[in-house]
Amino acid sequence: MKTQPIFLLAAFLLSFSLYAQEDYVRPNLPSKWRLPSEQPDHIVLNFSDDPATTMSATWRTDTRTKQAFGEVAIATAAPRFWRNGKRVVGTTETMDASRVKSAETKANYHSVTFTGLTPDTLYAYRVGDGEHWSEWIQFRTASEEPEPFSFLYVGDAQNNILDLWSRLIREGYRTAPDARFIIHAGDMVNDAHSELEWHEWFTAGGWIHRTLPSLPLPGNHEYEGYTELEEEQDISHISVQWHPQFTLPQNGPDSLKEQAYYVDYQGTRIIALNSIEMKEKQAEWVDQVLAENPHRWSVVTFHHPLFSASGNRDNDELRELWKPIFDKHQVDIVLQGHDHSYARGRVDPLAENVPDGVNTRDVTGTVYVVSVSGGKMYDVKGDWDDYEATRDRAAENTQLFQLINIDGNTLRYEAYTAVGELYDAFELIKNEEGPNQYVELQNEAIPPFTHENTVPYRLEKSQGN
Ligand SMILES: [Fe+2]
Ligand SMILES: [Fe+2]
Numbered sequence: 001m002k003t004q005p006i007f008l009l010a011a012f013l014l015s016f017s018l019y020a021q022e023d024y025v026r027p028n029l030p031s032k033w034r035l036p037s038e039q040p041d042h043i044v045l046n047f048s049d050d051p052a053t054t055m056s057a058t059w060r061t062d063t064r065t066k067q068a069f070g071e072v073a074i075a076t077a078a079p080r081f082w083r084n085g086k087r088v089v090g091t092t093e094t095m096d097a098s099r100v101k102s103a104e105t106k107a108n109y110h111s112v113t114f115t116g117l118t119p120d121t122l123y124a125y126r127v128g129d130g131e132h133w134s135e136w137i138q139f140r141t142a143s144e145e146p147e148p149f150s151f152l153y154v155g156d157a158q159n160n161i162l163d164l165w166s167r168l169i170r171e172g173y174r175t176a177p178d179a180r181f182i183i184h185a186g187d188m189v190n191d192a193h194s195e196l197e198w199h200e201w202f203t204a205g206g207w208i209h210r211t212l213p214s215l216p217l218p219g220n221h222e223y224e225g226y227t228e229l230e231e232e233q234d235i236s237h238i239s240v241q242w243h244p245q246f247t248l249p250q251n252g253p254d255s256l257k258e259q260a261y262y263v264d265y266q267g268t269r270i271i272a273l274n275s276i277e278m279k280e281k282q283a284e285w286v287d288q289v290l291a292e293n294p295h296r297w298s299v300v301t302f303h304h305p306l307f308s309a310s311g312n313r314d315n316d317e318l319r320e321l322w323k324p325i326f327d328k329h330q331v332d333i334v335l336q337g338h339d340h341s342y343a344r345g346r347v348d349p350l351a352e353n354v355p356d357g358v359n360t361r362d363v364t365g366t367v368y369v370v371s372v373s374g375g376k377m378y379d380v381k382g383d384w385d386d387y388e389a390t391r392d393r394a395a396e397n398t399q400l401f402q403l404i405n406i407d408g409n410t411l412r413y414e415a416y417t418a419v420g421e422l423y424d425a426f427e428l429i430k431n432e433e434g435p436n437q438y439v440e441l442q443n444e445a446i447p448p449f450t451h452e453n454t455v456p457y458r459l460e461k462s463q464g465n
Contacts (some may be wrong), residue, residue, distance in 0.1 A: 027163055034199040036062045036107045040127050040134045042202045045213040047181070047263045048247045051142040052119040055213070056247035058111040059127050059134070067129045068092045070112030075124040075138050082124070082136070088112050090127070097240045100226045103193040109244035119144045137210045142180065146267020146296065148407035152179045152212070153301070153371070155337035155400070156187035157204075158221055160375030161197060164399070166204035168373045168418045172401035173208045175416055179403065180265065182212050185337035185371070186219025186275075186303030192239045193224060216246055217272040218259055219303035219337060253278070253285045262289050268406055269293040273302035275318060283321050290329035296430060297406055298331045305336040305370045307389050309343035310381045319387070323347070326366050330435055332411060332428055333367045335402070340378040342395035342415065343370045344424055347388065349435035358431075364438035367428065371400050371415065377457045380450075393424045393442050397454040411436075421446050 036042075042060035049056075057070055073085025090112030097103035112127060120143040124136040142149075152172050157165040172182070189197035202209060222239045225231035243258055252260035259274040260282050271289055273282050290298060306319040326334060327350045347365040354360055368389070377397045384391040399418035404411065415424035425441035451457060 029196060031196060034105065034195040036060045038062060038065055038132050040132060042245060043127060043134055043210040044246065045139060045210060046247045047213050048113055048249050051263060051265055052144045053117045054113055054115050055117065055139060056111060056113040057125060057127050058109060058245055058247045061108050063094060063106055063108050065108050065129045066092055068110030068112060069130055070114060070125055070127050072114045072123055072125040075122045088114060093244055095240060095244045097193065100193045100240050101228065102191050103195050103240050105195040111247045117141045139211060142266050149266050150176055150179045150403055150405040151181050151183065152176055153183040153185065153335045153402040153404060154373035155185050155371035156219065156340060157201060157374040158187040158190045158376060162200035162204050164375040165373055168399045168401055169205050169208060171418055171420055175420060176403045179212060182214050183301050183335055184214060184216040185301050185335055186217050187221040187337055188216060190221050192222045198241050215270065215272055217302060218274050218276060220276055223276055253281050264295060267295050268297040268299060269295050270299045275302040275304040279318060279321055283325060287325045297411065299333050299335065300326060300331050301335040303336060304338050307345060307368045307384050307387050309339035309341040309370045310378055312381065313339055331366045332436060336370050339370045340372045340376050341380045342372065342398060342400055343380060343391055344393045345384050345389055345391035353435055355434045358434060362437065363435040365435060371402060373399055373401060395423060395448060396450045397457050398449045
């Protein structure tokens with residue numbers, strides 16, 4: 001059929017109007033899309049014990065599946081490497097969230113921990129019920145020595161998880177395929193119990209979540225009431241999926257197992273905290289965990305920033321409670337989320353930590369970072385002068401991931417945008433004693449992004465703010 005010119009003109013005008021529209025249309029995800037089946041999905045790797053000799057995997061099925069197995073073998077190029085592997089029986093628990101608002105799902109979660117692994121070795125694993133299996137997925141165990149390694153850290157995924165966080169986390173993996181794990185600093189979803197949003201998170205990250213262990217920690221958006229009534233009464237619970245779907249270290253304080261924990265990885269102690277509840281209790285706990293840290297480096301991560309990127313979102317109580325502990329133990333870096341913008345800076349070291357003859361200006365106290373990875377963006381407001389801290393770098397309206405490399409006495413930090421531009425960089429160098437040397441490297445990065453020099457955010461009315 002010959003197309004009439006009038007139709008071509010109409011099509012052109014229509015396409016133009018669609019392109020120019022201001023309201024963003026989110027994918028309309030059918031609610032059934034979230035539901036589990038007999039085939040394992042939501043597969044995620046976690047450390048729950050020593051990363052040199054153990055690895056944990058967790059996955060979801062529908063409630064027909066009552067058996068859980070994991071198989072693991074040293075990976076070789078020969079496709080039947082699995083003949084030298086072993087099968088481990090896992091555990092199964094039913095999450096009955098059929099009456100939990102926005103979860104409305106019943107699923108079985110299965111988990112297995114592989115133990116007795118050889119350090120610094122490439123393994124392949126699969127999970128299933130003996131009939132329905134995942135693919136074979138490869139991971140490397142940690143070395144027992146403080147060998148160099150890298151890891152990724154991301155702030156709030158939370159909004160536009162499938163449509164926009166996906167490109168960010170995939171760019172992170174593409175930039176650092178050798179990273180050993182990913183820290184997710186809370187607000188991984190917007191609606192704590194939403195099975196649909198968790199399904200977005202698992203779909204966006206895809207096999208990255210099965211390949212690089214996740215170190216997740218809860219943000220305020222992982223807390224909500226199970227029902228409308230609970231919401232009205234200000235009663236909230238951690239995501240109903242949290243404990244079933246992650247298998248995390250049990251070394252945290254009582255009642256906060258798998259919400260506050262630490263992992264020792266090749267000469268670095270990584271401590272995750274829950275900044276929503278039982279903060280005093282965690283202050284005591286983290287004080288002890290830092291005091292007993294046998295390693296050279298310490299990284300602490302939690303959701304609510306001690307130094308806010310936005311002036312009206314100050315968490316002064318938390319800062320007064322936790323900062324003296326981080327100062328005392330000379331924590332190297334603190335990784336946070338919550339403010340939906342980027343801010344990176346540092347505090348002065350405690351005078352008593354600085355050896356005689358060293359000028360405080362040549363060394364630094366703890367570095368603090370706030371970052372965002374998903375689609376919701378706030379303004380950066382004020383600076384950190386009121387908090388007796390220096391903010392060295394900021395960003396607005398920019399999806400970022402961070403890559404941190406620890407190699408002997410040097411910690412190199414880099415922030416990258418969702419399109420792979422180097423946005424920020426610095427190094428910390430360990431001194432024999434006392435605080436770290438600080439090397440500013442942001443001159444290697446692109447100029448700062450603000451709301452003024454980027455694509456407008458707020459025109460997208462349907463997204464809210
Ligand atoms: Fe938050
Ligand atoms: Fe958030």
